[in-house]
Amino acid sequence: MSSAEEKIKSSERKCIATGQVLSKTQLVRFVLGPSNKICPDPENKLPGRGIWVKADVSAINKAEKNNLFSRALNQSTECFDNLAATVEDLIAKRIINLISLSRKSGQSICGYEKVKDWLKKDVAEVLIQSSDGSNREKSRLRTPDGGNYIGWLSSSELGKAFGRENITHCALASGGLTQRIVEDAQRLKGLRIVKDQNSCRKDESAK
Known part of the structure; x- marks a missing residue:
């Protein structure tokens, strides 16, 4: 087995609910x-044997x-009440x-004009818009070419990240933190039910 194959294998685990072998990021x-x-x-830091479940409401509920x-x-084990909701919140x-x-x-x-400027200058790697x-307002901005879109955080959740009450538009430049945000x-x-299906356009999905 090549070093590349070993690296891929070490980053994969089997879901106890679906039986699928998936990347740890899933x-x-x-x-x-x-x-x-x-x-x-969720940070993969706690000591002890790890048990892995697909980041999906149905998989966690099944487990x-x-x-x-x-x-x-x-x-014998005991789970938190509403385990999937607890994981989603974390x-x-x-x-x-x-x-x-x-x-x-x-x-x-954050902010429409600042995000628009970053997109125009190809600084933005990720476009985030509140669910x-x-x-109509969100459609005025498009996901950067080859970039990612995140559209399942609420305006109040985004606001907390910027010390504001509500945020609709946010952009991320490339970097290690950005990669971690995209993966999470x-x-x-997979854990959050997006009630407004219009919040997910074809070009707007985290990769």
């Missing part, structure tokens, strides 16, 4: 915590309902924190 890690509680570990965590660990907060860090390092900006923003946003997409 999965959520869980570990056994105190009192045999199953604890989500919880069918006691798949207990089977994987060969012991990942959303992580994304908000990462966007805030990128803002402080000059890698992200509850005006579709893809996981969040």
